[in-house]
Amino acid sequence: MDQALARVRGWIRAADRLVVLTGAGVSAESGVPTFRDAQTGLWARLRPEELATEEAFRADPPMVWDWYAMRRAMVAQVQPNAGHQALAAWAQRHPGRLTLVTQNVDGLHQRAGSPGVLALHGTLDQDRWLEPPRACCHAQPPQAGRPPRCATCGNLRRPAVVWFGEALPPGVLAAADEAARRCDLMLVAGTSGVVWPAAGLAHAAAARGRVVVLNPEPTELDAVAQAVLRGTAAHLLPALLAEGDDA
Numbered sequence: 001m002d003q004a005l006a007r008v009r010g011w012i013r014a015a016d017r018l019v020v021l022t023g024a025g026v027s028a029e030s031g032v033p034t035f036r037d038a039q040t041g042l043w044a045r046l047r048p049e050e051l052a053t054e055e056a057f058r059a060d061p062p063m064v065w066d067w068y069a070m071r072r073a074m075v076a077q078v079q080p081n082a083g084h085q086a087l088a089a090w091a092q093r094h095p096g097r098l099t100l101v102t103q104n105v106d107g108l109h110q111r112a113g114s115p116g117v118l119a120l121h122g123t124l125d126q127d128r129w130l131e132p133p134r135a136c137c138h139a140q141p142p143q144a145g146r147p148p149r150c151a152t153c154g155n156l157r158r159p160a161v162v163w164f165g166e167a168l169p170p171g172v173l174a175a176a177d178e179a180a181r182r183c184d185l186m187l188v189a190g191t192s193g194v195v196w197p198a199a200g201l202a203h204a205a206a207a208r209g210r211v212v213v214l215n216p217e218p219t220e221l222d223a224v225a226q227a228v229l230r231g232t233a234a235h236l237l238p239a240l241l242a243e244g245d246d247a
């Protein structure tokens with residue numbers, strides 16, 4: 001393992017263009033449950049696949065709104081961990097070399113101080129209108145409620161995250177795709193690699209550069225990786241990105 005770590009550290013030192021793609025596992029050690037881990041995953045208890053859809057929201061807006069309120073409250077109580085911090089510190093020491101792409105909506109990379117995070121699935125702390133807003137929606141603050149609504153036309157506020165079946169924000173996806181295609185090295189940390197198009201970014205990176213998977217468990221993306229490091233994000237990211245190894 002030490003040898004594998006040293007080899008990947010060398011690749012990081014040599015990389016002019018580094019991309020890091022993160023998933024729920026990167027926040028696990030902050031206390032945010034992942035989506036698919038048996039026992040602790042949010043899906044095991046709450047079946048998010050039935051809550052995180054426009055259909056579910058339209059069928060029962062208060063239920064889905066309350067579920068997001070619970071997730072927001074949970075995320076507000078946790079802190080970025082050593083993995084988030086190592087990424088933010090490396091980016092600050094090496095301006096312009098790292099593109100951080102995350103599937104996470106928890107905002108922990110941003111809170112750790114990572115600049116220019118490409119949040120493929122949006123962020124939990126923002127809302128938007130369910131229907132295209134009319135003049136009345138903008139004319140007054142939304143009326144409080146679960147969810148808040150336009151007092152005139154009834155348009156509802158919804159979390160500005162990407163739900164199942166929805167397109168990713170096109171500008172964010174295009175920027176992530178370009179970074180993946182051009183990078184020398186991509187680190188893929190804490191993601192099962194089962195959700196596309198996010199997983200496709202690792203395939204795009206592998207066409208030109210190296211891919212390294214950081215995960216305690218096997219993933220769908222191990223097959224495209226030149227190296228797989230078995231361990232947790234809060235351990236491996238600091239071990240790989242420590243200041244003493246800087247180019």
Ligand code: OAD
Binds near residue numbers: 025104214216219
């Ligand atoms: P998953 O829950 O599918 O996968 C979490 C991954 O993290 C698994 O591979 C775990 O082995 C790994 N893991 C667990 N603990 C870890 C640790 N301490 N350090 C590193 N890795 C660890 O989460 P994602 O791959 O992020 O999308 O899921 C992708 C998307 O699926 C989410 O963004 C969400 C969901 O649908 C939307 O909400 C649109």
